[in-house]
Amino acid sequence: MTTTHNHVRTALELAAAGVPVLPLRQGKVPFGNCRACAKNACGGRPNMKNAGPCQCPGICHAWAAATIDTRIITSPAWSSAWCQAVSVGYHPGGAGVTVVDLDSAAAVAWARETLPITRTVPTTRGEHWVYRGAIRSSNAVRPGVDIKSFMSYARWRGSGNGSMAVLPPAVRALVVREETTPARASVVSSLSRCATWDRSVATGCRHTERYVRTGLERGLAMVRSHTESGAGSQAFGVARFLASQHMQCPGPCGLDAIVEEIVAAAVSVGVPVPYARRAVANGLEAPSERVA
Structure with missing residues (x-):
């Protein structure tokens, strides 16, 4: 119960700061859809890219369920999920930020040589570099590097260190680079x-x-x-x-x-x-x- 209380307290603190949150289950992933929302049959959350009619009180649709509404966060529909949660997730794009997820020592070294210094958060295998400004998310933009912002979630690992810099062109370029057709x-x-x-x-x-x-x-x-x-x-x-x-x-x-x-x-x-x-x-x- 102490762990559950801590997760809820963290979620409420983040929501008060304008950061949309959601619980993450074992594996540090979002909870699955309920039967009514399975395979997106309900049409999806209103805050997804294509608005849908879903008003499910549960935590369906992964990142799109993230909210700053304290009534939802503490609702009975979310309480059982908090009891099973292993960590708190958040929606970077909804908070107006972009997370450069550096998943290896090599990726961290690349960022230090290439990107402007910003707020950094230690992770299990690397670091999260957090910039002010939101863009489209994209995974594997280069070895060990994911971009998490719109239409994605990130695990909350603390406030980190340093001042948050404005999202640089170098990060934007990672998600808009051209892809050529291979043989x-x-x-x-x-x-x-x-x-x-x-x-x-x-x-x-x-x-x-x-x-x-x-x-x-x-x-x-x-x-x-x-x-x-x-x-x-x-x-x-x-x-x-x-x-x-x-x-x-x-x-x-x-x-x-x-x-x-x-x-x-x-x-x-x-x-x-x-x-x-x-x-x-x-x-x-x-x-x-x-x-x-």
């Missing part, structure tokens, strides 16, 4: 199935189905035409353009399905799945970053 023989991943866009997943889109499908098909054709190189960059451009078309829609616009189709097109011409997903995710985020 066809080197592809070791593929998508087993692909969601498709239709009106049923875009109830808040202001465009007609024909308009969206026409633009999407043209974009997919452009990606597929890059059979030797550049398909990753083309996928980024297509995602950025299509996302910009939906910025004025009340939503949801079913962009998740559009993402899957663009990713599948890139994979079909040799882009590994992780690279394709990263390129498309960065492209989807680009229009909102321009506006901000």
Whole structure:
């Protein structure tokens, strides 16, 4: 009970400081979805990239469940999770920060040579470097380095040491770098199935189905035409353009399905799945970053 109390106390202190929190279970990962939310059947949390109708009182949808609402943090629906929690997690993007997760001594050495000094937090295998400003998250941007900000969570390991610096261009560059298409023989991943866009997943889109499908098909054709190189960059451009078309829609616009189709097109011409997903995710985020 003492451990549970400590986790809840830490969560409440972070929430008071404007840091959205959630409990993490064994393995230091979020709790799984309840039956009603399994496989995102409920549509997802309202604070996810594509807003959904989920009002589940539980801790479903991983990072998206993170909150600063003390009534939720101390609610009966969360109490059983706190009893099982091994640590407190938080949503960096929701707090307006970016965590550069350095998972090895070599990664820490690289950061010290490359990145501006900022607040650092010791971890089991390396350090978290925390910068002021939020961007898209991306894993494995280089050996031993993950970027945690929007649409991700990080384990709270304390306040750390030093002053927090502004997010530097060097970190931003890690998540927007171009991905080139490798030789066809080197592809070791593929998508087993692909969601498709239709009106049923875009109830808040202001465009007609024909308009969206026409633009999407043209974009997919452009990606597929890059059979030797550049398909990753083309996928980024297509995602950025299509996302910009939906910025004025009340939503949801079913962009998740559009993402899957663009990713599948890139994979079909040799882009590994992780690279394709990263390129498309960065492209989807680009229009909102321009506006901000």
